[in-house]
Amino acid sequence: xxxxxxxxxxxxxxxxxxxxxxxxxxxxxxxxxxxxxxxxxxxxxxxxxxxxxxxxxxxxxxxxxxxxxxxxxxxxxxxxxxxxxxxxxxxxxxxxxxxxxxxxxxxxxxxxxxxxxxxxxxxxxxxxxxxxxxxxxxxxxxxxxxxxxxxxxxxxxxxxxxxxxxxxxxxxxxxxxxxxxxxxxxxxxxxxxxxxxxxxxxxxxxxxxxxxxxxxxxxxxxxxxxxxxxxxxxxxxxxxxxxxx
Amino acid sequence: xxxxxxxxxxxxxxxxxxxxxxxxxxxxxxxxxxxxxxxxxxxxxxxxxxxxxxxxxxxxxxxxxxxxxxxxxxxxxxxxxxxxxxxxxxxxxxxxxxxxxxxxxxxxxxxxxxxxxxxxxxxxxxxxxxxxxxxxxxxxxxxxxxxxxxxxxxxxxxxxxxxxxxxxxxxxxxxxxxxxxxxxxxxxxxxxxxxxxxxxxxxxxxxxxxxxxxxxxxxxxxxxxxxxxxxxxxxxxxxxxxxxxxxxxxxxxxxxxxxxxxxxxxxxxxxxxxxxxxxxxxxxxxxxxxxxxxxxxxxxxxxxxxxxxxxxxxxxxxxxxxxx
Numbered sequence: 186x187x188x189x190x191x192x193x194x195x196x197x198x199x200x201x202x203x204x205x206x207x208x209x210x211x212x213x214x215x216x217x218x219x220x221x222x223x224x225x226x227x228x229x230x231x232x233x234x235x236x237x238x239x240x241x242x243x244x245x246x247x248x249x250x251x252x253x254x255x256x257x258x259x260x261x262x263x264x265x266x267x268x269x270x271x272x273x274x275x276x277x278x279x280x281x282x283x284x285x286x287x288x289x290x291x292x293x294x295x296x297x298x299x300x301x302x303x304x305x306x307x308x309x310x311x312x313x314x315x316x317x318x319x320x321x322x323x324x325x326x327x328x329x330x331x332x333x334x335x336x337x338x339x340x341x342x343x344x345x346x347x348x349x350x351x352x353x354x355x356x357x358x359x360x361x362x363x364x365x366x367x368x369x370x371x372x373x374x375x376x377x378x379x380x381x382x383x384x385x386x387x388x389x390x391x392x393x394x395x396x397x398x399x400x401x402x403x404x405x406x407x408x409x410x411x412x413x414x415x416x417x418x419x420x421x422x423x424x425x426x427x428x429x430x
Numbered sequence: 431x432x433x434x435x436x437x438x439x440x441x442x443x444x445x446x447x448x449x450x451x452x453x454x455x456x457x458x459x460x461x462x463x464x465x466x467x468x469x470x471x472x473x474x475x476x477x478x479x480x481x482x483x484x485x486x487x488x489x490x491x492x493x494x495x496x497x498x499x500x501x502x503x504x505x506x507x508x509x510x511x512x513x514x515x516x517x518x519x520x521x522x523x524x525x526x527x528x529x530x531x532x533x534x535x536x537x538x539x540x541x542x543x544x545x546x547x548x549x550x551x552x553x554x555x556x557x558x559x560x561x562x563x564x565x566x567x568x569x570x571x572x573x574x575x576x577x578x579x580x581x582x583x584x585x586x587x588x589x590x591x592x593x594x595x596x597x598x599x600x601x602x603x604x605x606x607x608x609x610x611x612x613x614x615x616x617x618x619x620x621x622x623x624x625x626x627x628x629x630x631x632x633x634x635x636x637x638x639x640x641x642x643x644x645x646x647x648x649x650x651x652x653x654x655x656x657x658x659x660x661x662x663x664x665x666x667x668x669x670x671x672x673x674x675x676x677x678x679x680x681x682x683x684x685x686x687x688x689x690x691x692x693x694x695x696x697x698x699x700x701x702x703x704x705x706x707x708x709x710x711x712x713x714x715x716x717x718x719x720x721x722x723x724x725x726x727x728x729x730x731x732x733x734x735x736x737x738x739x740x741x742x743x744x745x746x747x748x749x750x751x752x753x754x
Contacts (some may be wrong), residue, residue, distance in 0.1 A: 344629030413735025
């Protein structure tokens with residue numbers, strides 16, 4: 186099975202998020218970048234499928250040369266080869282078009298992405314890819330079992346799950362439950378250095394949206410502490426002041 | 431501008447989040463002097479459909495074909511795009527629910543529209559400039575996004591817009607759009623939904639607990655407190671990683687971001703990744719025995735104390751309050 190895994194390069198989950206230039210530019214100073222955690226789940230699932238059924242895993246990233254550390258990590262985890270589309274990932278529509286352009290020319294049986302990136306949280310790329318490639322797409326998959334030419338997929342819904350049958354090829358955004366995230370071992374790290382990482386130039390895409398300004402959440406006023414022996418006071422505050430119960 | 435709102439049903443009924451998106455879509459339509467049409471797909475009774483009029487929909491396109499009784503991402507996206515054309519709508523609003531997240535990009539791509547997902551407020555419309563606020567960095571920030579295309583798709587976060595009753599009534603029209611050959615490729619085998627529990631993403635009150643609970647066997651008191659409040663239960667990442675609670679309850683940067691009216695955090699220290707997922711909560715209560723827990727810095731109300739003593743007392747106090 187030929188699998189394409191889309192990986193995004195995102196600020197580490199412990200990063201403090203700040204902005205510069207009048208809140209118009211994300212401040213990358215001191216920020217460590219990692220492979221998006223949900224994309225690691227997608228990658229780990231793809232590697233597991235190839236281990237049992239054979240095939241290959243290609244990772245694709247849209248980014249400038251600074252993302253290559255994350256791409257090498259994906260190769261070290263077990264992907265066979267990688268493609269970097271040499272462009273700043275302007276927005277999800279731009280990224281999806283780049284990936285769709287590559288996928289169209291290379292016929293994959295399965296395309297996996299994380300269910301969302303932890304920087305812009307759009308959950309858009311999997312569904313955009315489905316539309317651009319005229320394939321079924323599943324956002325927020327919790328479990329994927331491939332059986333021949335189709336797959337049984339559990340999709341997250343409010344308060345539960347939906348079990349669906351999807352014919353291959355299809356696109357899925359993966360969340361927790363699909364696979365345990367794998368960590369590269371020393372052999373993987375050594376072999377990643379010699380695995381192919383092809384750089385391709387982007388296709389032109391019309392700009393449909395742009396971020397004009399950022400805000401950070403308004404700080405809360407300081408905490409009102411209530412004595413542990415006096416929970417009635419908390420109930421009164423929640424009822425009379427906060428008006429939430 | 432004319433607005434179309436997709437109203438997602440749950441077993442034939444509309445939840446509060448649906449009336450939120452209708453109220454929100456009506457506010458956009460009103461601010462630009464346009465009309466609001468709703469599109470419903472599946473088996474929904476007429477009186478339920480007419481209830482959308484109360485929140486401002488003047489008409490409802492009702493798609494009740496047998497093939498579309500259950501959610502099929504591709505087919506539903508086709509229907510919504512056709513409904514937008516039928517209604518002459520240039521702005522399409524839907525809920526940023528799990529299904530909405532799968533639909534919005536497909537609808538936007540079909541219509542050549544710009545997409546704002548995770549919207550948390552009304553757009554600022556100034557002549558031809560259309561700006562909208564959305565969450566970013568998993569709740570650590572917000573972004574103002576300018577939508578540059580003539581058509582727009584907006585996915586609104588649950589609990590981010592109040593209900594607004596307009597008192598009108600909606601006329602229901604049957605609608606049978608044509609489907610594409612690939613639209614029905616996926617098949618639903620089974621839907622598993624806990625009907626006795628409040629669903630986390632759109633809950634108004636969330637009771638969340640962390641490692642301070644010491645083990646899964648101690649969750650009874652958390653569930654009891656949630657039960658008394660009509661709240662959903664949630665947990666921190668270490669708790670779901672340890673298998674004490676299901677992943678679907680994990681709130682935080684790599685879990686679910688929630689924006690309830692009240693978030694009660696019990697025995698959770700407040701790591702930056704967890705705080706990201708709760709920063710949009712309107713009121714935060716923290717119960718932790720460690721007065722230095724970082725969670726207190728972002729809380730509105732706090733109790734420094736042992737959860738095993740405080741939580742049962744709080745449950746009793748709320749039960750007594752509700753009884754009055």
